[in-house]
Amino acid sequence: MSNAIPETSLLTLADTCLLWGHRLSEWCGHGPALEEDIALTNTALDVIGQARALLQLVAHRRTPPTTEDALAYFRDPHEFRNLSLAELANGDYAQTILRSFLLAAWFVPVWEALEKGADRQVAAIATNASKEARMQLRHAHDWVVRFGDGTPESRRRIEAAVASLWPRCGELLDVEIDGTARTARRDAWLSIVTTTFTKATMTMPPMGAASTPNSSHPDRVTLLTEMQSLARQHPNAVW
Amino acid sequence: MYTQALDVPDIAAQQAAPHAHGASPAEANFLARIARDEKIEPQDEMPEDYRKSLIRQISQHAHSEVVGMLPEGNWITRAPSLKRKEILLAKVQDEGGHGLYLYSAAETLGASRDDLVDALHSGKAKYSSIFNYPTDSWADIGTIGWLVDGAAIMNQVPLCRCSYGPYARAMIRVCKEESFHQRQGFDIVRALCEGTAAQKQMAQESVNRWWWPTLMMFGPHDSDSEHTGQASAWGIKRISNDDLRQRFVDVTVPQAAFLGLTLPDALLKWNADRGHYDFGPIDWNEFWRVVKGDGPCNAERLNDRVQAFDDGGWVREAAAAHADKRARRAVSAASVRIAA
Numbered sequence: 001m002s003n004a005i006p007e008t009s010l011l012t013l014a015d016t017c018l019l020w021g022h023r024l025s026e027w028c029g030h031g032p033a034l035e036e037d038i039a040l041t042n043t044a045l046d047v048i049g050q051a052r053a054l055l056q057l058v059a060h061r062r063t064p065p066t067t068e069d070a071l072a073y074f075r076d077p078h079e080f081r082n083l084s085l086a087e088l089a090n091g092d093y094a095q096t097i098l099r100s101f102l103l104a105a106w107f108v109p110v111w112e113a114l115e116k117g118a119d120r121q122v123a124a125i126a127t128n129a130s131k132e133a134r135m136q137l138r139h140a141h142d143w144v145v146r147f148g149d150g151t152p153e154s155r156r157r158i159e160a161a162v163a164s165l166w167p168r169c170g171e172l173l174d175v176e177i178d179g180t181a182r183t184a185r186r187d188a189w190l191s192i193v194t195t196t197f198t199k200a201t202m203t204m205p206p207m208g209a210a211s212t213p214n215s216s217h218p219d220r221v222t223l224l225t226e227m228q229s230l231a232r233q234h235p236n237a238v239w
Numbered sequence: 240m241y242t243q244a245l246d247v248p249d250i251a252a253q254q255a256a257p258h259a260h261g262a263s264p265a266e267a268n269f270l271a272r273i274a275r276d277e278k279i280e281p282q283d284e285m286p287e288d289y290r291k292s293l294i295r296q297i298s299q300h301a302h303s304e305v306v307g308m309l310p311e312g313n314w315i316t317r318a319p320s321l322k323r324k325e326i327l328l329a330k331v332q333d334e335g336g337h338g339l340y341l342y343s344a345a346e347t348l349g350a351s352r353d354d355l356v357d358a359l360h361s362g363k364a365k366y367s368s369i370f371n372y373p374t375d376s377w378a379d380i381g382t383i384g385w386l387v388d389g390a391a392i393m394n395q396v397p398l399c400r401c402s403y404g405p406y407a408r409a410m411i412r413v414c415k416e417e418s419f420h421q422r423q424g425f426d427i428v429r430a431l432c433e434g435t436a437a438q439k440q441m442a443q444e445s446v447n448r449w450w451w452p453t454l455m456m457f458g459p460h461d462s463d464s465e466h467t468g469q470a471s472a473w474g475i476k477r478i479s480n481d482d483l484r485q486r487f488v489d490v491t492v493p494q495a496a497f498l499g500l501t502l503p504d505a506l507l508k509w510n511a512d513r514g515h516y517d518f519g520p521i522d523w524n525e526f527w528r529v530v531k532g533d534g535p536c537n538a539e540r541l542n543d544r545v546q547a548f549d550d551g552g553w554v555r556e557a558a559a560a561h562a563d564k565r566a567r568r569a570v571s572a573a574s575v576r577i578a579a
């Protein structure tokens with residue numbers, strides 16, 4: 001399978017989806033309004049579904065083959081390859097929404113490139129995922145605009161979210177994903193983000209050099225400790 | 240998920256039925272429509288007590304759906320496989336959806352969702368007591384689906400034929416989803432029972448904890464029920480609490496046997512004369528304690544709801560403020576066009 005996208009890239013995508021979906025799932029039952037609770041859970045379900053499809057593919061391609069659950073529950077934190085943006089604790093609703101916006105704006109061009117790619121198994125996943133990512137992007141975009149152009153408090157909160165998440169965006173632009181062109185991806189992301197920030201009457205901070213994420217990934221460790229706790233208590237169990 | 244039998248006393252809403260003596264022509268006409276099994280629709284004339292009683296029941300039901308997201312939501316982040324995580328997340332989301340359609344059904348009667356939610360948050364409105372029990376283990380997610388959703392379906396299927404159209408239609412949709420949830424819950428318990436000794440023990444302990452609270456979901460005995468007479472005359476309640484409870488026991492005992500689980504009741508046994516299972520006495524002290532606010536998780540559940548609502552205040556305000564700005568901009572753009 002010479003057209004196969006290397007596992008490292010697939011795991012970056014899968015782990016980003018999985019940890020982001022997990023963070024979103026923490027909101028379930030606690031959203032700011034029932035409609036939003038449901039909408040946020042839609043995104044969580046979409047991205048967890050994407051993670052599963054990719055992890056199943058990775059598991060299947062390994063020799064010997066493994067399972068999606070072995071990859072999700074029995075890898076240690078340092079083996080996860082997600083973008084660090086995905087693992088961060090939720091913060092308030094502005095930060096949750098902004099993270100979704102920044103990630104969806106990244107995923108839309110990624111899926112669109114992979115959809116046309118030579119790895120047809122990945123392309124099949126990307127075809128579905130790109131539709132879902134566009135919907136996620138629209139939902140998150142709408143809220144970023146509402147927060148930027150809403151009340152003084154929402155403005156203060158979305159600006160604080162930008163300040164705290166912006167340093168993570170360098171990684172997002174620099175990461176290599178086989179089957180996608182980095183420059184095109186970067187231009188697409190910048191153009192989406194600029195448009196939304198303009199509508200939200202906000203200025204986009206300058207794109208600094210990528211800051212190196214804390215290599216001990218404390219939020220990733222906390223997340224995985226919780227997520228993997230039950231599965232690891234019963235390592236031989238089938239659920 | 241679920242409606243608790245509506246006969247739980249609610250002091251504020253308790254009023255004697257006025258039509259018992261000397262019904263007005265409008266009331267007589269209304270009761271005749273009910274007797275003909277016609278659906279009452281929002282624009283139709285209806286007695287004030289019927290309207291109030293429905294708002295109370297439907298909103299209690301809506302609150303139960305929303306509070307019911309919490310105990311199961313507790314395990315979303317720890318679900319032991321990705322498939323189970325996805326199913327559970329979708330299930331809890333469905334409960335939120337049930338809450339939405341039920342609030343909408345209550346709004347057709349002239350209630351406002353804000354007022355109803357306020358009543359929940361101030362502790363004035365009730366929700367199903369079953370959600371005041373903790374979910375201590377993963378097996379509880381299975382047991383809730385199997386037993387609690389099973390009991391909810393038993394209670395709700397007759398409501399699909401209730402006299403108020405919007406409520407009956409909401410219940411049809413809810414019941415379809417609940418039976419799906421029940422099968423998923425049963426499947427979780429089945430996997431545990433077919434699993435390791437530790438998994439099986441987890442399932443048994445969970446059933447031990449949930450069995451009696453589930454039987455309490457059907458509400459007080461018929462002889463102690465305060466609203467049943469009125470509710471059945473109005474075509475809201477079709478089958479009595481005790482009859483529903485008996486049906487539930489009768490279908491559940493063989494399911495437990497199939498799973499190899501023991502139900503925690505030494506008096507549970509088949510009675511060939513009655514053609515039903517006999518079962519032991521329910522601890523009504525516990526029932527009333529939990530209904531009145533003193534269950535294991537009452538404070539925590541309400542607190543979680545209030546906090547989510549309060550934390551979301553600025554989000555809802557921002558959405559309203561932004562919509563307002565857009566509307567004003569549209570108006571001024573339109574007047575510019577007219578002026579030009």
Ligand SMILES: [Fe+2]
Pocket residue numbers: 240241304333334337413417
């Ligand atoms: Fe429900």
